[in-house]
Amino acid sequence: MQDEAHRCGLVALIGRPNAGKSTLLNFILGTKLTAVSPKPQTTRNRIFGIYDREDAQIIFQDTPGLLEPEDALHAFMVREADRALADSDVAVWLIDGIKGVTSRERAIAEQKIVGLRVPLLIAFNKMDKVPLDQRMAMLEGLKGLALPQAALDSGIFYISALYGSGVDELLQAILSHIPFGPKLYPPDQLSDRTQRFFVAEIIREKAFLLLRQELPYSLAVQVESLKERENGVTAIQATLHVERETQKGILVGKKGAMIKAIGMEARKELETMLGTKVFLELWVKVSERWRKRSDRLRELGYAE
Numbered sequence: 001m002q003d004e005a006h007r008c009g010l011v012a013l014i015g016r017p018n019a020g021k022s023t024l025l026n027f028i029l030g031t032k033l034t035a036v037s038p039k040p041q042t043t044r045n046r047i048f049g050i051y052d053r054e055d056a057q058i059i060f061q062d063t064p065g066l067l068e069p070e071d072a073l074h075a076f077m078v079r080e081a082d083r084a085l086a087d088s089d090v091a092v093w094l095i096d097g098i099k100g101v102t103s104r105e106r107a108i109a110e111q112k113i114v115g116l117r118v119p120l121l122i123a124f125n126k127m128d129k130v131p132l133d134q135r136m137a138m139l140e141g142l143k144g145l146a147l148p149q150a151a152l153d154s155g156i157f158y159i160s161a162l163y164g165s166g167v168d169e170l171l172q173a174i175l176s177h178i179p180f181g182p183k184l185y186p187p188d189q190l191s192d193r194t195q196r197f198f199v200a201e202i203i204r205e206k207a208f209l210l211l212r213q214e215l216p217y218s219l220a221v222q223v224e225s226l227k228e229r230e231n232g233v234t235a236i237q238a239t240l241h242v243e244r245e246t247q248k249g250i251l252v253g254k255k256g257a258m259i260k261a262i263g264m265e266a267r268k269e270l271e272t273m274l275g276t277k278v279f280l281e282l283w284v285k286v287s288e289r290w291r292k293r294s295d296r297l298r299e300l301g302y303a304e
C-alpha cells in the first residue's frame, strides 16, 4: 500500500488514576490486554496496545494515572506517562465524568496537558453513569485552563469506555490527526510487552481485585519461570513481593485462603490468554520498602 493511503502513529492515553484509560484501550483493541481494577493506580508502566487495520496502525500508549509522586514508584509512573506524551502524535486526556473536572484534575492538567505540542482530544468517560444535564457543568470545569482552541471547538467527546458508546467518534478524530506513514509493527502484533509481563500483570490485577485497602499498592509480581511442558501444560512460578511481614500474613490469608483465591482467578485468565492448561505456583516474599528503593524497583521492572 502507498504511504499516502496509510496512517501510522502513537497516541498517549493520559489522565488521573481510575479515569478508565486501560478500559478504553481494551475496548478499542477488542481484547483484554491491560489490567483494570476499581482501585486507582492499577497501571504502573507505559504499555503499547497496537490497533491495526488495513489503512492504519495506531499505537495506543496506556499510561499510569497522573499524580503527585510520593515515592520512587510514583516518580517512575509519572515518568512513564511523560515518556508516552513525549512520543505521541496525539494526546487523549481522559476525565472521569462521574467526578467531573476536580481541582486536582485541573492542577495536573496545568502541569502536563496545557502546553502540549501535539493535537489534544478530551474525552469525558463513564458517561453511562452521568446524566445528560451534567455536561454543561463538566465543560465549565475546563474554563480558565489554557487549552488549545481546536480541542475546545471540536475535540471534546463523551464516551463510555466500558460499553463503547462514543468510542467510534473518538477513534475517527484520533485517526484524522495520525500522520501518513507505513506500519511500525507487524499487523498481528498486539503489544510491545512480553508474555511474561502480561502474566505478572494478570496476577497483580487479581490481587488488586481481591485485596482490600492499601495492600495492593505494596505489591509487585515477578514471574520466575514460564515453561510449556510436553503435556500441553504451561507451568508458571511467580513471586509476590510485599513490603512488610504483616502484609505477607494478609496476602497469604487464613490457611492460605487469600493466595489460593488470587491463584485461582489468575489461572483462569492465564489459561484463556495462553490457550493451554496452566499450573501456577505463587510465592510470597517480603522485600522491605521496595517502592522507595531504586535498585529494587529496577529488579521488579519499574525502571526505564
Ligand SMILES: Nc1nc2c(ncn2[C@@H]2O[C@H](COP(=O)(O)OP(=O)(O)OP(=O)(O)O)[C@@H](O)[C@H]2O)c(=O)[nH]1
Binding pocket: 015, 016, 017, 018, 019, 020, 021, 022, 023, 024, 035, 036, 037, 038, 039, 040, 041, 042, 043, 044, 063, 064, 065, 066, 125, 126, 127, 128, 129, 159, 160, 161, 162, 163
Ligand atoms: N461505569 C463505567 N465504569 C468505567 C468506565 N470506564 C472504566 N470504568 C471503571 O473504572 C475503573 C477504573 O478503570 P481503569 O481502566 O482501570 O482506569 P485507569 O485510568 O486505567 O486507572 P489507572 O491504571 O489506575 O490509572 C474500573 O472499575 C472500570 O471498570 C465506563 O465507561 N463506565
Ligand SMILES: [Mg+2]
Binding pocket: 021, 022, 023, 035, 036, 042, 043, 062, 063, 064
Ligand atoms: Mg490503567
